[in-house]
Every structure is written in C-alpha cells, then in structure tokens.
Amino acid sequence: MPNLYVTEPGARLEIEAGRWLVSLGDEVQLSVPATRVEQVVIAGGVGVTTPALGLLLDRGIGLVLLTLGGAFRGRLSAGVGKNVGLRRQQYRRAEDPAFCLALSTAFVAGKLGNARTLCLRLDATNDDPTTLGVVADLHRLIAALDEAPDRDAVLGIEGQGGRRYFDAFRRHLDPPWELPRRARRPPPDPVNALLSLLYTLLHESCYSALDAVGLDPYCGYYHAERYGRASLASDLMEEFRPIIADSVALWLLNKQILSLSDFRPVGEGRGVHLSQDAWRHVATAYQRRLATTVRPPGVSRAISYQKVLEVQARALRRVIEGEDSAYAPFRTR
Structure with a gap:
C-alpha cells in the first residue's frame, strides 16, 4: 500500500506502535504498518495528530490535502531536495x-x-x-x-x-x-x-x-x-x-x-x-x-x-x- 487514502469526514490519522491508524470517534477503521506507506492523501474534514505529522516529516512521507471534490489544496513535505x-x-x-x-x-x-x-x-x-x-x-x-x-x-x-x-x-x-x-x-x-x-x-x-x-x-x-x-x-x-x-x-x-x-x-x-x-x-x-x-x-x-x-x-x-x-x-x- 504505497498510498494511504483517508476520506471519511471526521476521521483521524494517528500513529501508534509503528502502525498508521485511521480512527472515527473511538473506533479504529484501519490499521496499516507504517513501513508500508509512501504517501498519505486526505480529503475533506480529516484530522492528523501531531505525532503522525512528526513521523510523516521524519520519514519524508508526503501528505497531500484534497477537497472532497478532488481538487488539490496543498502538500506537506519534509523539505526540498538537497542537491x-x-x-x-x-x-x-x-x-x-x-x-x-x-x-x-x-x-x-x-x-x-x-x-x-x-x-x-x-x-x-x-x-x-x-x-x-x-x-x-x-x-x-x-x-x-x-x-x-x-x-x-x-x-x-x-x-x-x-x-x-x-x-x-x-x-x-x-x-x-x-x-x-x-x-x-x-x-x-x-x-x-x-x-x-x-x-x-x-x-x-x-x-x-x-x-x-x-x-x-x-x-x-x-x-x-x-x-x-x-x-x-x-x-x-x-x-x-x-x-x-x-x-x-x-x-x-x-x-x-x-x-x-x-x-x-x-x-x-x-x-x-x-x-x-x-x-x-x-x-x-x-x-x-x-x-x-x-x-x-x-x-x-x-x-x-x-x-x-x-x-x-x-x-x-x-x-x-x-x-x-x-x-x-x-x-x-
């Protein structure tokens, strides 16, 4: 799973024990090993916890933000290339x-x-x-x-x-x-x-x-x-x-x-x-x-x-x- 997509309104992306968790309220909807994800795409009203943002930056995993209609809003990345x-x-x-x-x-x-x-x-x-x-x-x-x-x-x-x-x-x-x-x-x-x-x-x-x-x-x-x-x-x-x-x-x-x-x-x-x-x-x-x-x-x-x-x-x-x-x-x- 190189890309992880999170689109459920009110969902939250978390990191716990080396796994990405997609939670809705108190219920975990999806659990994926952190090593399997190369990019995260979220659409609409999805939240991302601070520890999850930190791991994305530490590992150079891009976070792409789209509207529910699929329009591009922005991207979080660790920084530009060093070459x-x-x-x-x-x-x-x-x-x-x-x-x-x-x-x-x-x-x-x-x-x-x-x-x-x-x-x-x-x-x-x-x-x-x-x-x-x-x-x-x-x-x-x-x-x-x-x-x-x-x-x-x-x-x-x-x-x-x-x-x-x-x-x-x-x-x-x-x-x-x-x-x-x-x-x-x-x-x-x-x-x-x-x-x-x-x-x-x-x-x-x-x-x-x-x-x-x-x-x-x-x-x-x-x-x-x-x-x-x-x-x-x-x-x-x-x-x-x-x-x-x-x-x-x-x-x-x-x-x-x-x-x-x-x-x-x-x-x-x-x-x-x-x-x-x-x-x-x-x-x-x-x-x-x-x-x-x-x-x-x-x-x-x-x-x-x-x-x-x-x-x-x-x-x-x-x-x-x-x-x-x-x-x-x-x-x-």
Missing part, C-alpha cells in the same frame, strides 16, 4: 528553447502513443469506424510532432489529439455514462468529475516520483510556468494519463462499480462531487492500477506502474544532467 547542483542544472535547461521543445515533443508523443494503444484495446475487434479513424489520426499526429517548430505547435498537436482521443473514449462508455465534452473547472458531470479526480491523484504520484529523484516538480519544460503549478509533474503525467487514469475510469464506470447516485451536484456552477463510498472505490481502483506490473524497455524484470513513474523520473533526470541525449517516454504495448 543544489542538480536543481541549478534543471533551471538552466528550462531557459533552452531547443531542450524544452525536445522534451515537449517526447511527452506528447508518449501521451498520444498510449492513447492510441488504449483505443486499439477498446476496439479489440477493429470494427468501430470512429475508433479506427481516431487511431489513424493519432498515428498521423504523432508523426507530425517531428516537424513541430516550437512548443506552441506541440500544444496544437496535443489539443487535436486529445479531442480525437475523447471521440473514441466516449464511444466506449456504457450507458448510462456520457461525456459530452471534456471540462474540468469545475467538472459539470460524473464522468468529468471522475477523470478530474484521477488526474489529480496521478499528478500527485508524479510529483512524489520527481521529488524522490531530486528534481523540482515546479520547474517544467512543456507546461507553462505559472505560480503554484507543479509544471514538471504535469509534464511527466502526460504519458500516463491514458494507461493509468483513463483506464481506471473506464473500469469503474463500465463495470458498474460506480453509479449515478455516487455523484451529486454541489451547487449552481460548482460542479459535481463524489460520495464517500465512491471515493473509496476510486482510491482502491487507482491503487490497484499503480500496483499492476509491466516490463518497461531496458528493465530486466516486471515492475509496478508506481515504480515506472520513478524510473521515468530518473530517466528525465539523466537527460537534464546530460547523461542521456534524449528522453524516451514510457510506451505500453
């Missing part, structure tokens, strides 16, 4: 347009390539004209990335690819689920709300992977610099959106793990939130997906997606430091 030389190199690289373009192209190629693979999996019999058209368009757009003159051009290609990909994605949603369009701030319907929550969880997983290898998650190369945005985490997560977050969403929806009653409108113009039961289902499914094992190129054994995130973060670090000439995004078969 000043690496971070100086990272910042210098961000001033190099050619370097930023090369990484931007790689991130988007990984995203569109994995989106194409997911589309092929969804249409296993190759008999849906819409999905086959999307697959062909994604192949064309991936090739067009080689000719992109700057990051704005890459953004345009990504936008085209994203729109076409969601044309196929919505085709493979079983009733009663619908996705009229991708919208997020705030998400206006259940499918958008679920996708936004899963993207938030994935973003925080990428943040932790980058932090673990000594990189500054806020200094990115593709996503524009903006106050408070962890741009490098947004960069890294692109190639994993289809194969982690979107795959989990489709499983939860089409397997009827979630129902329409699990979502409720918050108020006029404030979007849709998940129920407590839905939160638990999402956290469990996301954690299960991170634990799924794959064998990346150049790795001799199968490793979990959680570990793949760190492998890719280390690959990115090697490119930044000049040990490798180019970044190879993770591509699933």
Whole structure:
C-alpha cells in the first residue's frame, strides 16, 4: 500500500506502535504498518495528530490535502531536495528553447502513443469506424510532432489529439455514462468529475516520483510556468494519463462499480462531487492500477506502474544532467 487514502469526514490519522491508524470517534477503521506507506492523501474534514505529522516529516512521507471534490489544496513535505547542483542544472535547461521543445515533443508523443494503444484495446475487434479513424489520426499526429517548430505547435498537436482521443473514449462508455465534452473547472458531470479526480491523484504520484529523484516538480519544460503549478509533474503525467487514469475510469464506470447516485451536484456552477463510498472505490481502483506490473524497455524484470513513474523520473533526470541525449517516454504495448 504505497498510498494511504483517508476520506471519511471526521476521521483521524494517528500513529501508534509503528502502525498508521485511521480512527472515527473511538473506533479504529484501519490499521496499516507504517513501513508500508509512501504517501498519505486526505480529503475533506480529516484530522492528523501531531505525532503522525512528526513521523510523516521524519520519514519524508508526503501528505497531500484534497477537497472532497478532488481538487488539490496543498502538500506537506519534509523539505526540498538537497542537491543544489542538480536543481541549478534543471533551471538552466528550462531557459533552452531547443531542450524544452525536445522534451515537449517526447511527452506528447508518449501521451498520444498510449492513447492510441488504449483505443486499439477498446476496439479489440477493429470494427468501430470512429475508433479506427481516431487511431489513424493519432498515428498521423504523432508523426507530425517531428516537424513541430516550437512548443506552441506541440500544444496544437496535443489539443487535436486529445479531442480525437475523447471521440473514441466516449464511444466506449456504457450507458448510462456520457461525456459530452471534456471540462474540468469545475467538472459539470460524473464522468468529468471522475477523470478530474484521477488526474489529480496521478499528478500527485508524479510529483512524489520527481521529488524522490531530486528534481523540482515546479520547474517544467512543456507546461507553462505559472505560480503554484507543479509544471514538471504535469509534464511527466502526460504519458500516463491514458494507461493509468483513463483506464481506471473506464473500469469503474463500465463495470458498474460506480453509479449515478455516487455523484451529486454541489451547487449552481460548482460542479459535481463524489460520495464517500465512491471515493473509496476510486482510491482502491487507482491503487490497484499503480500496483499492476509491466516490463518497461531496458528493465530486466516486471515492475509496478508506481515504480515506472520513478524510473521515468530518473530517466528525465539523466537527460537534464546530460547523461542521456534524449528522453524516451514510457510506451505500453
């Protein structure tokens, strides 16, 4: 259990005898060995005791705070990386347009390539004209990335690819689920709300992977610099959106793990939130997906997606430091 999720209103996270305890009133809801947790995610009105905060800081375990709707509020961490030389190199690289373009192209190629693979999996019999058209368009757009003159051009290609990909994605949603369009701030319907929550969880997983290898998650190369945005985490997560977050969403929806009653409108113009039961289902499914094992190129054994995130973060670090000439995004078969 690399991630521990606590979402029950009024719950309290404690540490006792080397175990994380999630308590509600006087009743212990969950007990987990402290050594098994690498990150804690809490949502809504959840409390954390001072001894628990102390252990999180002592062990460098991140504490991520979300709203009940899944929006990011903040993060507690033990401090920034201590490798000043690496971070100086990272910042210098961000001033190099050619370097930023090369990484931007790689991130988007990984995203569109994995989106194409997911589309092929969804249409296993190759008999849906819409999905086959999307697959062909994604192949064309991936090739067009080689000719992109700057990051704005890459953004345009990504936008085209994203729109076409969601044309196929919505085709493979079983009733009663619908996705009229991708919208997020705030998400206006259940499918958008679920996708936004899963993207938030994935973003925080990428943040932790980058932090673990000594990189500054806020200094990115593709996503524009903006106050408070962890741009490098947004960069890294692109190639994993289809194969982690979107795959989990489709499983939860089409397997009827979630129902329409699990979502409720918050108020006029404030979007849709998940129920407590839905939160638990999402956290469990996301954690299960991170634990799924794959064998990346150049790795001799199968490793979990959680570990793949760190492998890719280390690959990115090697490119930044000049040990490798180019970044190879993770591509699933």
